[in-house]
Amino acid sequence: MVYRSAFQQETVKNRDKQFIRFLVVFCFIAVLFTFFAIVSVYAGSDGPEEASSSAKPANTVSVEQGDTLWSIAAINKPQHQDIRLYIEEIKKLNGMKSSMLREGQSLQLP
Numbered sequence: 001m002v003y004r005s006a007f008q009q010e011t012v013k014n015r016d017k018q019f020i021r022f023l024v025v026f027c028f029i030a031v032l033f034t035f036f037a038i039v040s041v042y043a044g045s046d047g048p049e050e051a052s053s054s055a056k057p058a059n060t061v062s063v064e065q066g067d068t069l070w071s072i073a074a075i076n077k078p079q080h081q082d083i084r085l086y087i088e089e090i091k092k093l094n095g096m097k098s099s100m101l102r103e104g105q106s107l108q109l110p
Contacts, residue, residue: 063105076109086110
C-alpha cells in the first residue's frame with residue numbers, strides 16, 4: 001500500500017500552475033514581439049520621398065512610342081550605377097507601382 005501526503009499533491013499542483021503561468025507569459029511576450037516586428041516593418045515610408053532644398057532638380061523625360069523604363073534608364077543613368085537600381089529610383093520618384101509606361105507620359109529622373 002502506498003501512502004501519499006496531501007502536501008505532495010499540492011506541490012504537483014503548484015508546479016502545474018507555475019508551468020501554465022510560464023506558458024502564458026511566454027506566449028504574451030512572443031505575441032508582443034511579433035506585433036512590434038510587424039509594426040516596424042510597415043512603419044517605413046513607401047511613398048515618394050520629399051525633395052530636399054539642397055537636392056539638384058530632377059530631369060524630366062517625355063515617354064515616346066516604344067520607350068521602356070529599361071531603355072530610358074540605359075540612356076540617362078550614371079555610368080557606374082546598376083540599371084535595375086536606377087529603374088527602381090525612377091519608379092519611386094514618380095510614384096509608380098509597375099513598369100508600364102504610356103506615350104506622352106512625363107517621367108522625372110533622379
